[in-house]
Amino acid sequence: MAKPKRPSASAPPTSVVTGAAGFLGSHLADLLLARGHKVIGIDNFITGSVDNIAHLGGHARFKFIQQDVTEFLFLDGPVDYVWHFASPASPVDYLEFPIQTLKVGSLGTHKALGLAKHKRARFLLASTSEIYGDPLVHPQPETYWGNVNSIGPRGCYDEAKRFAEALTVAYHRQHGVATRIVRIFNTYGPRMRQRDGRVVPAFLSQALAGEPLTVFGDGSQTRSFCYCADLIEGIYRLMMSRATEPVNIGNPAEMTVLQFAREILRITGSPSKIVFKPLPQDDPKQRRPDITRARTLLGWKPNVPLADGLRETIHYFRGRR
Numbered sequence: 001m002a003k004p005k006r007p008s009a010s011a012p013p014t015s016v017v018t019g020a021a022g023f024l025g026s027h028l029a030d031l032l033l034a035r036g037h038k039v040i041g042i043d044n045f046i047t048g049s050v051d052n053i054a055h056l057g058g059h060a061r062f063k064f065i066q067q068d069v070t071e072f073l074f075l076d077g078p079v080d081y082v083w084h085f086a087s088p089a090s091p092v093d094y095l096e097f098p099i100q101t102l103k104v105g106s107l108g109t110h111k112a113l114g115l116a117k118h119k120r121a122r123f124l125l126a127s128t129s130e131i132y133g134d135p136l137v138h139p140q141p142e143t144y145w146g147n148v149n150s151i152g153p154r155g156c157y158d159e160a161k162r163f164a165e166a167l168t169v170a171y172h173r174q175h176g177v178a179t180r181i182v183r184i185f186n187t188y189g190p191r192m193r194q195r196d197g198r199v200v201p202a203f204l205s206q207a208l209a210g211e212p213l214t215v216f217g218d219g220s221q222t223r224s225f226c227y228c229a230d231l232i233e234g235i236y237r238l239m240m241s242r243a244t245e246p247v248n249i250g251n252p253a254e255m256t257v258l259q260f261a262r263e264i265l266r267i268t269g270s271p272s273k274i275v276f277k278p279l280p281q282d283d284p285k286q287r288r289p290d291i292t293r294a295r296t297l298l299g300w301k302p303n304v305p306l307a308d309g310l311r312e313t314i315h316y317f318r319g320r321r
């Protein structure tokens, strides 16, 4: 199996982050820079934002390339780690960009794996709890194969990520690329777009504007929310570990969407009301990660309580209004 080339004592390790201008990609770039990496960020800004990386402009170890990662990736010089984070990730976004979502999960993953193979770099795929679909096993362990509707509205994302996992494993088996797969559960924090459609920015921006909170369905569906700093630490540990099998990273603290709406009203002190809207098709009824593998293999667990993470996120949203 190809080993990642060891950086010499003098040279910092080089990381390539696809989707570096996105919510999670930009937090990952920050963490890597703080840990001494040279970071090459790639993004085409389809859902990412230059605002997320503006603070890195002029950083001596950060370089940015505006490119669609479904195109051939050519980079000079050594690369030690490839972190493949590029993809629309909000249901509203991937409904708007279904073909780009399928392309970045398939062709984009192919290009990113090809880069890792060529550079003998270690590769990490940002996969998702969506590969479990509307899960019939609860909580979800990595051994669960999922319940996905390939032709439903979420199919473009779910199947792209399932294909991406299969391709990653194929590059590991056939080419000996050192690969890692993280299955990311619902994550929130600063740098989410206020109107990206996901529940955390939706409820927070509605509460801050005094608008009604739009609960879909009767709000009995469950989610488990992980603060971005916890998530990125878990993902860093996974890349540096020897775990080639997929690892769930997320916060197992589960609540219903209606409970979550009430929690947002409590924390923001907002006078907003709660209104009920139709439940989108194939909306998973329950979701909670089984993180036994992350605890055992990485010694990782989330540390940031929901109230603390939401306060940070509210602070960020207030600053942008």
Ligand code: UDP
Binding pocket: 090, 091, 092, 186, 197, 198, 199, 200, 202, 203, 214, 215, 216, 217, 221, 223, 257, 279, 280, 283, 284
């Ligand atoms: N949701 C909601 N109101 C909103 C946005 C989302 O009730 O304005 C619900 C959505 O139906 C889902 C949950 O919140 O059950 C989480 O949705 P999100 O889009 O954040 O991500 P998902 O976990 O479905 O991928």
